[in-house]
Amino acid sequence: MAHHHKLKIGVMGSASGPQIEDPVAIQKARVLGQQIGKRGHIFINGACPGLPHEAMLGAKEYNGLTIGISPAFSEYEHINEYLSPHGHDMIIYTGMGFMERDIINIRSSDAIVIIGGGIGTLNEFTVAYDEGRPIGVVTNSGGISNAIEHIVVELCQREMPKNLVMDDDPIKLLDKLEMVIKAYPLPIREDGRVKDLKQGRG
Amino acid sequence: MAHHHKLKIGVMGSASGPQIEDPVAIQKARVLGQQIGKRGHIFINGACPGLPHEAMLGAKEYNGLTIGISPAFSEYEHINEYLSPHGHDMIIYTGMGFMERDIINIRSSDAIVIIGGGIGTLNEFTVAYDEGRPIGVVTNSGGISNAIEHIVVELCQREMPKNLVMDDDPIKLLDKLEMVIKAYPLPIREDGRVKDLKQGRG
Amino acid sequence: MAHHHKLKIGVMGSASGPQIEDPVAIQKARVLGQQIGKRGHIFINGACPGLPHEAMLGAKEYNGLTIGISPAFSEYEHINEYLSPHGHDMIIYTGMGFMERDIINIRSSDAIVIIGGGIGTLNEFTVAYDEGRPIGVVTNSGGISNAIEHIVVELCQREMPKNLVMDDDPIKLLDKLEMVIKAYPLPIREDGRVKDLKQGRG
Amino acid sequence: MAHHHKLKIGVMGSASGPQIEDPVAIQKARVLGQQIGKRGHIFINGACPGLPHEAMLGAKEYNGLTIGISPAFSEYEHINEYLSPHGHDMIIYTGMGFMERDIINIRSSDAIVIIGGGIGTLNEFTVAYDEGRPIGVVTNSGGISNAIEHIVVELCQREMPKNLVMDDDPIKLLDKLEMVIKAYPLPIREDGRVKDLKQGRG
Numbered sequence: 001m002a003h004h005h006k007l008k009i010g011v012m013g014s015a016s017g018p019q020i021e022d023p024v025a026i027q028k029a030r031v032l033g034q035q036i037g038k039r040g041h042i043f044i045n046g047a048c049p050g051l052p053h054e055a056m057l058g059a060k061e062y063n064g065l066t067i068g069i070s071p072a073f074s075e076y077e078h079i080n081e082y083l084s085p086h087g088h089d090m091i092i093y094t095g096m097g098f099m100e101r102d103i104i105n106i107r108s109s110d111a112i113v114i115i116g117g118g119i120g121t122l123n124e125f126t127v128a129y130d131e132g133r134p135i136g137v138v139t140n141s142g143g144i145s146n147a148i149e150h151i152v153v154e155l156c157q158r159e160m161p162k163n164l165v166m167d168d169d170p171i172k173l174l175d176k177l178e179m180v181i182k183a184y185p186l187p188i189r190e191d192g193r194v195k196d197l198k199q200g201r202g
Numbered sequence: 203m204a205h206h207h208k209l210k211i212g213v214m215g216s217a218s219g220p221q222i223e224d225p226v227a228i229q230k231a232r233v234l235g236q237q238i239g240k241r242g243h244i245f246i247n248g249a250c251p252g253l254p255h256e257a258m259l260g261a262k263e264y265n266g267l268t269i270g271i272s273p274a275f276s277e278y279e280h281i282n283e284y285l286s287p288h289g290h291d292m293i294i295y296t297g298m299g300f301m302e303r304d305i306i307n308i309r310s311s312d313a314i315v316i317i318g319g320g321i322g323t324l325n326e327f328t329v330a331y332d333e334g335r336p337i338g339v340v341t342n343s344g345g346i347s348n349a350i351e352h353i354v355v356e357l358c359q360r361e362m363p364k365n366l367v368m369d370d371d372p373i374k375l376l377d378k379l380e381m382v383i384k385a386y387p388l389p390i391r392e393d394g395r396v397k398d399l400k401q402g403r404g
Numbered sequence: 405m406a407h408h409h410k411l412k413i414g415v416m417g418s419a420s421g422p423q424i425e426d427p428v429a430i431q432k433a434r435v436l437g438q439q440i441g442k443r444g445h446i447f448i449n450g451a452c453p454g455l456p457h458e459a460m461l462g463a464k465e466y467n468g469l470t471i472g473i474s475p476a477f478s479e480y481e482h483i484n485e486y487l488s489p490h491g492h493d494m495i496i497y498t499g500m501g502f503m504e505r506d507i508i509n510i511r512s513s514d515a516i517v518i519i520g521g522g523i524g525t526l527n528e529f530t531v532a533y534d535e536g537r538p539i540g541v542v543t544n545s546g547g548i549s550n551a552i553e554h555i556v557v558e559l560c561q562r563e564m565p566k567n568l569v570m571d572d573d574p575i576k577l578l579d580k581l582e583m584v585i586k587a588y589p590l591p592i593r594e595d596g597r598v599k600d601l602k603q604g605r606g
Numbered sequence: 607m608a609h610h611h612k613l614k615i616g617v618m619g620s621a622s623g624p625q626i627e628d629p630v631a632i633q634k635a636r637v638l639g640q641q642i643g644k645r646g647h648i649f650i651n652g653a654c655p656g657l658p659h660e661a662m663l664g665a666k667e668y669n670g671l672t673i674g675i676s677p678a679f680s681e682y683e684h685i686n687e688y689l690s691p692h693g694h695d696m697i698i699y700t701g702m703g704f705m706e707r708d709i710i711n712i713r714s715s716d717a718i719v720i721i722g723g724g725i726g727t728l729n730e731f732t733v734a735y736d737e738g739r740p741i742g743v744v745t746n747s748g749g750i751s752n753a754i755e756h757i758v759v760e761l762c763q764r765e766m767p768k769n770l771v772m773d774d775d776p777i778k779l780l781d782k783l784e785m786v787i788k789a790y791p792l793p794i795r796e797d798g799r800v801k802d803l804k805q806g807r808g
Contacts, residue, residue, distance in 0.1 A: 005292060018763050042292060067292075073309065073333075076390045090207060090244060090269075092294070092310045095333075095392045097499065097796045099709050099733055104306065107275065108294045118762040119732050126729035127705055131275075131297075147761045155753045156724040157624050188278045190297045190703045220561050299594045299701065301531055305503050320560040321530050328527035329503050349559045357551045358522040359422050392501045409696060446696060471696075477713065477737075480794045494611060494648060494673075496698070496714045499737075499796045508710065511679065512698045535679075535701075592682045594701045 007181065008042040008067075009174075010109030012117070012124045014143055015050035019116035025141040026054050029115050032138060032170035033058025039174065042067060046105050047078065051115050051141075053085050065089055069108060071101040103127055107190075111136060111181050113173065117143035122151075132187040134163040136177040138170055209383065210244040210269075211376075212311030214319070214326045217252035221318035221344040228256050230343050231317050234372035235260025241376065244269060248307050249280065253317050253343075255287050267291055271310060273303040305329055309392075313338060313383050315375065319345035324353075334389040336365040338379040340372055411585065412446040412471075413578075414513030416521070416528045418547055419454035423520035429545040430458050433519050436542060436574035437462025443578065446471060450509050451482065455519050455545075457489050469493055473512060475505040507531055511594075515540060515585050517577065521547035526555075536591040538567040540581040542574055613787065614648040614673075615780075616715025618723070618730045621656035625722035625748040632660050634747050635721050638776035639664025645780065648673060652711050653684065657721050657747075659691050671695055675714060677707040709733055713796075717742060717787050719779065723749035728757075738793035740769040742783040744776055 011032060014020050033055030036043045043059035045052035047068025059066050068088040072078035073095030078086060094101050102124050106112055111134035114121060122144055128135050129152070137148050144151065148166070152158050163184040167173035213234060216222050235257030238245045245261035247254035249270025261268050270290040274280035275297030280288060296303050304326050308314055313336035316323060324346055330337050331354070339350050346353065350368070354360050365386040369375035415436060418424050437459030440447045447463035449456035451472025463470050472492040476482035477499030482490060498505050506528050510516055515538035518525060526548055532539050533556070541552050548555065552570070556562050567588040571577035617638060620626050639661030642649045649665035651658035653674025665672050674694040678684035679701030684692060700707050708730050712718055717740035720727060728750055734741050735758070743754050750757065754772070758764050769790040773779035 005288075005290075008292065065292075073392045074388050074390050076388070086207075088207075090210065090267075092306070094306060095309050095501065096504075098736060099796065100500075100706065103705050104294075104296060107297050118764050119735050119758070122757070122762060123729060123732035123736065126725050126732065129725050130704060130729065143763060144761050151728070151757070151761070152725070155750050155757070156728060157749060158724050186276050186278070188276050190275045190705065297703065298706075300534060301507050301594065302504065302702075320562050321533050321556070324555070324560060325527060325530035325534065328523050328530065331523050332502060332527065345561060346559050353526070353555070353559070354523070357548050357555070358526060359547060360522050392503065409692075409694075412696065469696075477796045478792050478794050480792070490611075492611075494614065494671075496710070498710060499713050508698070508700060511701050590680050590682070592680050594679045 006040060006042050007178070008044050008108060008110045009036050010044040010105055010112040011036070011052045011055040011115065012046065012105065012112050013051035013115035013121050013141070014118055015046070015048035015052065015120065017118045017143070019118065019142040020050040022116070022142045025051055025116045028138050028141050028170055029054035030058040032113060032115060033064070034062055035171055035174050037062030037064025044069065044105065044109050046071070046101060047084055047086065047088060047091050049083070049085060055115070056088065060087070067092065067108070069094060069101055069105045071096065071098045099123070106131065106133055109133065110186070111177050113138060113177065114145065115141045116145055129161060131190050132161070132163070134177060134180045134184065135161065136173045137164070137166040138173060139166050139168050208242060208244050209380070210246050210310060210312045211238045211379070212246040212307055212314040213238070213254045213257040213317065214248065214307065214314050215253035215317035215323050215343070216320055216345055217248070217250035217254065217322065219320045219345070221320065222252040224318070224344045227253055227318045227343040230340050230372055231256035232260040234315060234317060234340060234376070235266070236264055237373055237376050239264030239266025246271065246307065246311050248272070248303060249286055249288065249290060249293055251285070251287060257317070258290065262289070269294065269310070271296060271303055271307045273298065273300045301325070308333065308335055311335065312388070313379050315340060315379065316347065317343045318347055331363060333392050334363070334365070336379060336382045336386065337363065337367070338375045339366070339368040340375055341368050341370050410444060410446050411582070412448050412512060412514045413440045414448040414509055414516040415440070415456045415459040415519065416450065416509065416516050417455035417519035417525050417545070418522055419450070419452035419456065419524065421522045421547070423522065423546040424454040426520070426546045429455055429520045432542050432545050432574055433458035434462040436517060436519060437468070438465055439575055439578050441466030441468025448473065448509065448513050450474070450505060451488055451490065451492060451495050453487070453489060459519070460492065464491070471496065471512070473498060473505055473509045475500065475502045503527070510535065510537055513537065514590070515581050517542060517581065518549065519545045520549055533565060535594050536565070536567070538581060538584045538588065539565065540577045541568070541570040542577060543570050543572050612646060612648050613784070614650050614714060614716045615642045616650040616711055616718040617642070617658045617661040617721065618652065618711065618718050619657035619721035619727050619747070620724055620749055621652070621654035621658065621726065623724045623749070625724065626656040628722070628748045631657055631722045631747040634744050634776055635660035636664040638719060638721060638744060638780070639670070640667055641777055641780050643668030643670025650675065650711065650715050652676070652707060653690055653692065653694060653697050655689070655691060661721070662694065666693070673698065673714070675700060675707055675711045677702065677704045705729070712737065712739055715739065716792070717783050719744060719783065720751060721747045722751055735767065737796050738767070738769070740783060740786045740790065741767065742779045743770070743772040744779060745772050745774050
């Protein structure tokens with residue numbers, strides 16, 4: 001099925017921890033966001049600090065439309081309790097906390113990109129994997145970014161999805177990601193009830 | 203707290219039933235959407251057919267940014283199983299079905315407007331009421347549109363919210379709605395745990 | 405399909421407001437709970453105060469297994485912030501707030517019974533209606549209890565479900581409810597995507 | 607805060623993949639369930655096949671109360687589309703699919719036990735970690751069971767929670783788990799908004 005809308009690219013990665021102080025990861029996040037904006041895609045993140053925020057700033061440099069999916073119920077709670085940024089063009093306040101926010105975040109995105117990443121990002125990866133989303137991984141950006149195949153194949157004993165791509169360079173990564181978005185249609189449903197996806201899932 | 207973003211106005215109303223064939227309701231829905239677009243607000247609906255779709259078409263006439271919150275998991279499911287329109291600038295596929303979609307729909311909106319309305323719209327009204335959202339009602343648009351006070355005060359024995367406004371005319375209604383959005387801050391949390399709202403809730 | 409499990413009956417009704425001080429409603433709620441326990445059904449409510457709590461006390465008199473579906477994330481939050489009772493045999497802490505709790509509450513029940521009822525109960529009714537659950541209404545128990553047909557037919561212009569029963573007397577109501585649970589199979593899915601229910605929905 | 611209710615122990619692990627054919631894992635799952643039943647705890651799982659089902663059969667041998675949290679909306683969907691077992695004393699049909707089911711599953715449990723485990727179990731681990739639940743890991747049961755510390759410390763660069771315990775032997779594991787449940791109170795809320803937990807989280 002042809003995409004009727006602008007692509008929505010969700011950027012997920014470390015919002016805290018040592019990963020957000022790594023200058024290489026910060027630089028890659030910025031370039032990643034710039035490219036998303038420059039290519040005319042819609043930029044989505046979890047309205048959180050850290051690397052996804054750095055990417056958001058990059059997207060705005062190129063006037064990308066930026067959407068944040070917040071765990072908070074309100075702007076007040078978002079700013080004062082979650083201590084989170086709100087410079088996006090639009091924030092959706094789910095009021096559902098981190099865990100459900102992660103799910104909506106992923107479902108709102110035609111593809112996700114992982115950069116750096118601790119436990120929260122690993123949660124998002126497992127959701128995106130199980131729901132068959134196209135996934136891009138910015139390798140050498142710290143955290144889990146170099147361990148995805150190790151986690152999937154060696155630890156979990158599962159197969160790597162065909163619609164998962166990796167690259168050190170955010171620009172090349174987005175090239176690859178645009179290709180797998182086209183090549184592998186999204187699953188129709190979130191789970192294995194109906195095997196509606198012939199390709200694209202490991 | 204000052205609003206940092208463009209206002210997001212969610213239009214909720216009949217997606218099926220006799221209400222969607224009422225020419226007066228259709229016309230009011232169209233004008234409502236036009237006004238939301240013209241005023242530079244972000245237009246949100248449930249990506250459903252019927253009156254909210256008519257309003258979406260109005261918003262697009264004025265180049266309003268239009269967002270649909272879909273119950274479906276995917277574009278395929280949205281179009282082929284929910285038989286729903288997808289002409290929005292962006293659709294968020296929640297994959298959560300109607301009931302949870304309704305909740306996210308309301309939380310995504312700074313204020314909601316009700317037009318016509320059967321059981322589904324009544325569901326959305328009860329969520330918006332309990333969560334203290336500013337509510338506008340287009341009266342004389344069929345369904346529950348003339349019965350809101352009756353339902354709240356007589357049937358439920360509750361008080362009318364101060365941030366609920368009504369008008370026959372979508373233009374005057376939006377004037378009033380913009381005023382109560384300014385006058386009554388949103389609740390901080392979705393429920394009564396913390397009484398964080400001094401005004402605006404009945 | 406034969407029921408493989410004990411029936412789960414969810415009691416929903418006023419947790420606050422004038423309805424919870426009506427001695428007739430309190431008495432009916434108590435008898436309702438007693439009957440659920442006596443008949444060996446599993447008793448479910450929203451772990452809230454008011455009429456559903458009164459019914460829970462009745463179920464416990466007959467050693468019914470009582471389950472509460474709490475909006476809170478933890479026992480601490482349940483007791484200290486929601487100020488809610490916790491005498492159930494088991495409480496499920498959804499951590500999802502009132503609105504999503506209502507949905508899970510209904511889906512956890514093979515049938516729901518409405519007693520009294522303000523805006524929150526009306527929310528639960530609209531969810532149960534849209535999802536095709538068998539519904540029992542204890543009439544003359546205050547609030548919306550005598551207005552269900554008025555709301556559905558006159559205000560919303562929809563049809564009354566065939567699996568909705570009403571009675572003044574909780575004992576007779578449960579007799580009727582057990583019959584419609586048997587007569588009308590539950591929908592397979594929560595929404596209208598697939599028309600999997602031939603009977604039982606208006 | 608003293609626990610007012612029977613402990614609810616959620617068993618999460620491989621429902622598919624090579625892990626469910628490992629005789630050692632199957633045997634450990636069975637003993638784990640037996641112990642939960644024998645000790646009078648409430649047994650919870652995701653109403654799925656595989657190792658959690660094996661544990662459920664063990665719990666029933668000792669007349670444990672067994673609860674399944676199903677991703678399906680209905681018994682029909684549970685059996686015919688998810689192809690899942692339903693021998694529990696009670697099944698809660700969330701109708702929310704795997705991802706949200708996982709969240710409710712964890713929140714319904716006072717502590718979770720991981721056995722074997724692929725991507726889905728890793729998802730559940732990240733949720734339980736982020737939400738501060740007591741976690742027991744049956745080591746040498748395949749999948750991720752021997753890699754938890756590696757994942758948390760080396761890959762994610764986070765700290766091991768103090769309320770996470772491991773053992774090869776399900777009996778010793780439950781001894782340890784009962785101790786950390788007592789020693790470390792549950793978080794009050796699902797996220798880091800309010801730092802309400804002084805201990806128990808890494």
